Amino acid sequence: MWKFLKGLFGFKDENKAKEDAMKKFLIVGLGNIGLEYKNTRHNIGFQVLDHLAEQEDLKFETQKLGDLTTYKFKGRTFILLKPSTYMNLSGKAVKYWLTKEKIPLENLLVITDDLNLPYGTLRLKTKGSDGGHNGLKDIQDKLNTTKYNRFRFGISDSFSKGRQVDYVLGEWSSEEKEKLPERLDKSIALIKSFGTAGVNNTMNTFNGK
Known part of the structure; x- marks a missing residue:
């Protein structure tokens, strides 16, 4: 009888652990550390998370491989991560915190800039190539998969030949700065929807908006 009860309660504990894991999300904003990068287009991932933290009065703390804070919303736990590894080594931080927090891969969302989208366009995808983005390339390499959620924020390609890096x-x-607050608000709404309404509903609601 004791073995039966132990097994029964152990099964329930295991189910609860899985249930709790499904309510936890890792939201990663890509960017480069340092004041010289703070307001650059490439740092939109950091900017989105900073905007959410400001709205909800959250404080980032420097921990292993990044700055983190936790946001609770509608029974979900969002762990917000700004990797401190610089853009090209983002995968190390992503893999570490996914593993440490026991977060399933489908609950990962990576926020990045995208040259191929018009300024301010939002696009959520569940898989895809790195599109030449070094941060995504490293995440793909460290996770050994292209099947992870990425939220691309359009920065447009309004640069002359040979000036892409600049x-x-x-x-x-x-003009972009003037429109940015509304786009950041929309980005935060997308993150909340991702955790509460699911990825498919969120794509239908926000993609291209």
Whole structure:
């Protein structure tokens, strides 16, 4: 009888652990550390998470491989991560915190800039290539899969030939800055929807908006 009860309760504990894991999400904003990068187009991942933290009065703390804070919303736990490894080594931080927090891969969301989308366009995808983005390339390499959720924020390709690096690492134009707060608000709504309504509903609601 004791073995039966132990097995029964052990099974329930295991189920609860799985249930709890499904309510936990790792939201990773890609960017480069340092004041010189703070307001650059390439750092939109950091900017989105900073905007959420500001709205909800959250404080980031420096921990292993990144700055982290936790946001609770509608029974979900969002762990917000800004890797401190620099963009090209982002995968190390992502893999470490996914493993440490026991978060399933389908509950990972990576926020990144995208040159192929018009400025401010939001696009959520469940898989895909790295598109030449070094941060995504390293995440793909460390996780050994292209099947993870990525939220691309359009920065457009309004640069002259040979000026791509300067453009990506450059600061927003005055026109872009003016429109940015509304786009950041929309980005936060997308993150909340991802954790509560699911990835498919979120794609239908926000993609291209």
